[in-house]
Amino acid sequence: xxxxxxxxxxxxxxxxxxxxxxxxxxxxxxxxxxxxxxxxxxxxxxxxxxxxxxxxxxxxxxxxxxxxxxxxxxxxxxxxxxxxxxxxxxxxxxxxxxxxxxxxxxxxxxxxxx
Amino acid sequence: xxxxxxxxxxxxxxxxxxxxxxxxxxxxxxxxxxxxxxxxxxxxxxxxxxxxxxxxxxxxxxxxxxxxxxxxxxxxxxxxxxxxxxxxxxxxxxxxxxxxxxxxxxxxxxxxxxxxxxx
Numbered sequence: 223x224x225x226x227x228x229x230x231x232x233x234x235x236x237x238x239x240x241x242x243x244x245x246x247x248x249x250x251x252x253x254x255x256x257x258x259x260x261x262x263x264x265x266x267x268x269x270x271x272x273x274x275x276x277x278x279x280x281x282x283x284x285x286x287x288x289x290x291x292x293x294x295x296x297x298x299x300x301x302x303x304x305x306x307x308x309x310x311x312x313x314x315x316x317x318x319x320x321x322x323x324x325x326x327x328x329x330x331x332x333x334x335x336x
Numbered sequence: 337x338x339x340x341x342x343x344x345x346x347x348x349x350x351x352x353x354x355x356x357x358x359x360x361x362x363x364x365x366x367x368x369x370x371x372x373x374x375x376x377x378x379x380x381x382x383x384x385x386x387x388x389x390x391x392x393x394x395x396x397x398x399x400x401x402x403x404x405x406x407x408x409x410x411x412x413x414x415x416x417x418x419x420x421x422x423x424x425x426x427x428x429x430x431x432x433x434x435x436x437x438x439x440x441x442x443x444x445x446x447x448x449x450x451x452x453x454x455x
Contacts, residue, residue: 266446326379
């Protein structure tokens with residue numbers, strides 16, 4: 223059975239500092255991988271996705287993620303955090319045959335301090 | 337272009353009552369999905385409509401949950417009778433294509449969710 227683990231429930235980071243959110247997955251084959259963000263009062267917004275090819279994926283809002291097959295990881299990074307990045311972040315995986323049927327992690331809440 | 341809209345944004349009901357959640361997908365999106373997040377845990381897939389047909393309802397937890405999409409436009413998710421463990425956030429999403437694809441605009445669009453509290 224597939225599962226997604228986000229080890230960090232809550233992260234606090236200073237504005238301007240770098241951010242890394244961890245994601246590990248368990249899956250029978252290489253899935254499609256996604257990162258979503260939910261800001262207060264908003265819906266889930268896709269930040270980036272990995273399907274194949276270059277293992278370093280660029281997304282919106284200055285985010286990037288690196289797929290590491292050997293570690294079954296898909297960590298999200300941002301070099302310099304802005305106050306508007308305070309939100310909840312979800313890692314998700316989907317089967318290549320039906321990638322709408324996503325399995326999500328429990329989420330990581332990011333707090334940005336001035 | 338309007339996004340995915342969900343009503344109500346919050347609902348507080350007592351155990352045993354009935355609640356109906358509504359989702360209006362993006363116009364032209366044949367695919368509509370329901371997900372839910374219970375107790376701050378993982379967001380889990382409930383079901384998928386293609387137009388008015390249920391393509392996959394493997395995630396529906398039990399027969400107290402009934403989803404409909406008459407006419408292939410908006411969808412409702414009814415919980416009857418509601419139990420305490422049904423509390424959580426119910427998300428709806430829609431997509432034009434059945435698969436997200438490698439690039440371009442094919443992707444899932446999520447609504448902001450309905451926060452359901454069963455007391």
